[in-house]
Amino acid sequence: MWNCWILGLLFTMPLMAIAGATEPTKHVVCYQGTWSTYRPKEGKFGVEDIDPFLCTHLVYAFLGIQESGELRVIDPYLDLEDNGGLGNIKKFNALKLKNPTLRTLLAVGGWNEGSKRFSIVANDPEKRSRFVEQVVQFIQRHGFDGLDLDWEYPGQRHNLNENNDRENYVALLKELKAGLNPFGYILSAAVGSAEFSASISYDIPAISEYLDIINVMAYDLHGPWDESVAINAPLYAGANDTTQRAQQLNVDAVIKYWIDSGAPPEKLMLGVPFYGRTFTLASAEGHMPGALHIGRGIAGPYSREPGVLGYNELCELFQREQWTLSWEPMQQVPFAFRERQWVGYENTNSLMLKAQYAMEHKLGGIMIWSLESDDFRGCCGGESFPLLRSINRVLFGRDNPTGLAAEMQQPAAATQSGDGVADSYCRDTNGYVRDPNNCSKFYYCNGGASFMFDCPSGLVFDTNTNNCNYADLVEC
Structure with missing residues (x-):
């Protein structure tokens, strides 16, 4: 068995860097929500729509976990080739044939997967061992370069109070690292961000020891669950953030908490959203941050979820309708409104500021949720993937990490x-x-x-x- 695993490792080892290409000094970790292949019309986003030169790491989201510790393939028809399936995973990892410097990760978990099954597995040494074995074998079989663990969140969202999720999470990471390390595989995790939540879930110095990449989900800091309208991922605190809890709900506070708590900055990826949170205002006259609302705002034609609009949906909406576009100078993020609809979102300017923040604080790079919400077709009159390219220009001085795409078009x-x-x-x-x-x-x-x-x-x-x-x- 070990000889087979080692041979498989050699088959899936990244090829040597292309001559003349520059190895990226920062990471750009890009998630693809694979369900986006079912979106209608111009919103449909499949593996064939991914530009493999714009990210250093691509994350395939998601597989699930069973209470036994076994992996659960959520959409076998999409993911696998068995029984006439579409073989999405094979196509995803084949992107490395185009860009041999690319790394691919398998994400297990996500918001919809919940927390309970992770808690059950992490609390049982035998189930942890089974999970590690399943992960290593799946990565080996399908040609990924590592695992992204997306347990949302240890110690939260379930009633298993007898399980010590905070400590068990460390044990799970330790055993995953031991299982992945002999093959050179990457171990990353998507983690909650703000102090009042992250302090429940994570022993930060302990998890930092085992994780190669820490994807800090510094978004969904505000949304329709708040009493008043506020922007999804503000860079800094705003004038309305007067309580201790509110002052934790911005990127600057999040990153400083993680660093001050013992996370190595070079392992931290600043997570940014390629979508906005929408609200329905209580009154059309009250449209500044802090105005009252009555709940979620409109849904987009592609994501079709009330309260959420992808950037591609937003920029097309702004072309069709007369929205007022504004900038919040203290928080350094945009917002927009039309009649009683209001959205706080990201644009190229705000994301360049976040990328500059990552550079100034010597972070490992930027994490993106998620590719399918960028204007990936360039429908809004400019280049494709404008958000992603704007981040790369700050981190690398060009619109992709390696420069390979430009080189490969030369004679x-x-x-x-x-x-x-x-x-x-x-x-x-x-x-x-x-x-x-x-x-x-x-x-x-x-x-x-x-x-x-x-x-x-x-x-x-x-x-x-x-x-x-x-x-x-x-x-x-």
Whole structure:
């Protein structure tokens, strides 16, 4: 079994960086809500709509968990190839063939999965062990680079008071790390943000020891559950934030709490929303933050959830209807209103400010929830993925982490691969080509451009799998 796992690791190891590409110094962790493939019309977002060059890490959301500790595939028809399924997971991980620097993570959990089953599993050593085994085998089988644990939230949303979720969460992470580490797999987690909630769920120094990436969900800080209208993810506190609790509900307070509590800044990803929270105002005259409301606002044509509008839905709405667009200067976020409808959201300006904040506080990068809510088709008159690109420009000085997309559109030239053989091969083909004189060397051809790779020492390129493999298993 161990030999099979190690061999599988080599098959799924990220390929060497493309010559001339810059390894990103920050992370851009992008979730895809896979159910978005069922959205109607221009809102439909499938794996084929993902630009694999715009993120450093892609997260497949979600799989579930059973009380036994086994993984639960929520949508087998979408996720798997069995019984004529669509094979979404295979397509998702195949994006690494386009961008070999990309990392893919499997997310387990999410808001709809709840907290109870996680609590039951984490409280039982045998079930924890089964969960770890299931996770490692699933990652190995499907070619992910790691796990994103999305338990929302330890110690909350269930009545299992006899379970010590806070300590059990640490034990679960410790055992997951032990199971994933021999294969070089990444362990990340999506975590709650504000102090009054996070202090219930997390022993921050303890979980930081085992997590490679901590995705801080610094959004949903305000919404229709509040008495008055407020913006989803303000960067700083506002004039109406007069109580101790209210002063915790902004990005600056969240990040400072996590750092002051012992989280290494370089492991923290500042989570940002690509959607807004909508309200129905009590009066059309009261439209500033702090105005009274009577509940959730309108739903969008794609997400179809009252109280939520994706940025793609918002920007199209602003084109069709006459909304008043405003900026909250203290909180450094936009809001908009029309008659009795009100929304606090993000735009390119507010997200660039958040990215700059991440740079100034030496955070590990930015986490995005989620890709399908960006203007991914460029329907609002500009470029595709404008929100994501604006973040990248701050973090990397260009609109993607590696610069690969721009390079791969250039004509083939010796400066790219440094190899005339590769250039001649790539004039007539696309995809991977093994060097005819050196089996450990191969090239990626795309539209006439060529990029050179070298397999790790002792391995050669396997043309059957398009991965590096043991030499004695490859016909060379």
